[in-house]
Amino acid sequence: MTDTRQTPLAQSLPATVPFVAPERMEELRGTAFDARLGANELSFGPSPKALEAMADSLSGVWKYGEPENRNLRLALAAHHGIDADEITVGEGIDGLLGNLVRLYVGPGDAVVTSAGSYPTFNYHVAGFGGVLHTVPYKGDFEDPEALIAKAKEVGAKLVYLSNPNNPMGSVHRAETVQAMIDAVPEGCLMILDEAYTEFAPESTRPALDTSNARVIRFRTFSKAYGMAGARVGYGIAHRDIAMSFDKIRNHFGVNRMAQAGALAALEDQAYLAETNEKVTQGRERLAQIAQSAGLTPLPSATNFVTMDCGRDGEYARALVKALDARGVFVRMPGVAPLDRCIRVSVGLPEEIEIFAERLPLALADLD
Numbered sequence: 001m002t003d004t005r006q007t008p009l010a011q012s013l014p015a016t017v018p019f020v021a022p023e024r025m026e027e028l029r030g031t032a033f034d035a036r037l038g039a040n041e042l043s044f045g046p047s048p049k050a051l052e053a054m055a056d057s058l059s060g061v062w063k064y065g066e067p068e069n070r071n072l073r074l075a076l077a078a079h080h081g082i083d084a085d086e087i088t089v090g091e092g093i094d095g096l097l098g099n100l101v102r103l104y105v106g107p108g109d110a111v112v113t114s115a116g117s118y119p120t121f122n123y124h125v126a127g128f129g130g131v132l133h134t135v136p137y138k139g140d141f142e143d144p145e146a147l148i149a150k151a152k153e154v155g156a157k158l159v160y161l162s163n164p165n166n167p168m169g170s171v172h173r174a175e176t177v178q179a180m181i182d183a184v185p186e187g188c189l190m191i192l193d194e195a196y197t198e199f200a201p202e203s204t205r206p207a208l209d210t211s212n213a214r215v216i217r218f219r220t221f222s223k224a225y226g227m228a229g230a231r232v233g234y235g236i237a238h239r240d241i242a243m244s245f246d247k248i249r250n251h252f253g254v255n256r257m258a259q260a261g262a263l264a265a266l267e268d269q270a271y272l273a274e275t276n277e278k279v280t281q282g283r284e285r286l287a288q289i290a291q292s293a294g295l296t297p298l299p300s301a302t303n304f305v306t307m308d309c310g311r312d313g314e315y316a317r318a319l320v321k322a323l324d325a326r327g328v329f330v331r332m333p334g335v336a337p338l339d340r341c342i343r344v345s346v347g348l349p350e351e352i353e354i355f356a357e358r359l360p361l362a363l364a365d366l367d
Contacts, residue, residue, distance in 0.1 A: 033328065034351075035358075036329050038345060043348045043351065044275055045226050048271070050262070057256050061256060069254055070084070071259070072254075072266075081208070085239040086238065090254065092233040094233075099245055104158055105129070109129075110154040110155055111132050111157060112135070112159040117142060117160065117162055117165065119334065130157070130158075133156065147159050148180060158190075161191070161192055162195065167341075174204055174207075177204075192215055192217045195222070196223055201301070217236045218236075221261075232258045282352060293363060294310070296308040307342050309342060316340055316341060316342055317332065317339070319342055319362060322363075330342050
């Protein structure tokens with residue numbers, strides 16, 4: 001049925017969910033996964049101090065969350081050495097991307113991204129009537145020069161780069177990213193998605209320069225801080241850009257428990273360092289498992305390892321299904337030639353060992 005009360009744009013769009021939740025997959029398969037290694041969550045969980053802060057805040061759940069996220073913004077400002085008015089907080093990077101597209105993109109406006117990069121951004125662009133232009137990866141890396149060239153060619157309002165990259169795990173050095181920022185054409189805003197930046201070397205992060213209105217940088221508490229379910233992310237930008245979010249954002253979107261947890265997680269940098277050690281060890285073990293099974297692990301600056309299956313997308317999809325049937329949840333890139341790979345998150349050590357046991361069996365299932 002077509003509901004003619006909806007806008008023409010809404011009528012033209014399919015009703016889609018960019019990601020099928022592992023819980024829904026478990027419901028369909030009739031049993032739980034033994035290893036949950038597909039969603040790039042932090043299986044180790046957040047800082048105990050964050051858990052305690054969220055538990056302590058529960059008695060106040062009858063109250064709305066603080067709509068300006070003031071305490072969290074002040075803490076983030078102190079952490080990064082910038083001003084609180086240069087930070088906007090939202091419901092994870094997904095929510096922030098939706099608000100950013102709403103601010104900048106109208107029907108017919110051009111937007112540029114990489115073919116196969118984070119699909120939720122594309123979902124938001126379609127939702128506001130933007131026209132998405134894509135460029136291919138250069139090997140296993142997003143191609144900053146090609147992205148800028150395409151942005152100039154089509155007169156893009158937004159151009160998107162993730163660094164480190166999802167789904168490939170690759171990362172550019174800070175100098176490369178800064179060169180892209182410097183090359184952003186007039187009338188265009190660069191989105192630098194740094195969801196995984198805490199896992200990457202500092203040499204991959206350009207210096208924060210909030211006087212530069214060419215770029216907005218997004219970070220999150222979902223990955224290294226282990227709070228994916230709480231939905232807290234933030235943007236760093238020139239104050240005029242950051243404060244523009246107040247025009248259209250959901251001011252009560254980040255709840256009281258999430259605010260309290262994020263604040264405590266940010267203060268516990270020692271736990272973050274411990275987490276990074278565990279993730280590094282997990283990546284190394286996943287790389288060993290891949291090599292032992294005849295797959296090629298790609299270098300990763302994230303909390304996952306992308307593994308080249310050495311075949312095509314059809315083969316990789318079959319492997320994902322075979323692992324699913326054996327109780328292991330993983331995901332894979334959706335666009336060729338990236339889809340020759342599977343992507344495996346760093347989980348708990350026991351989950352990684354389940355993957356080590358069942359990957360050879362799943363591969364044998366395909367013979």
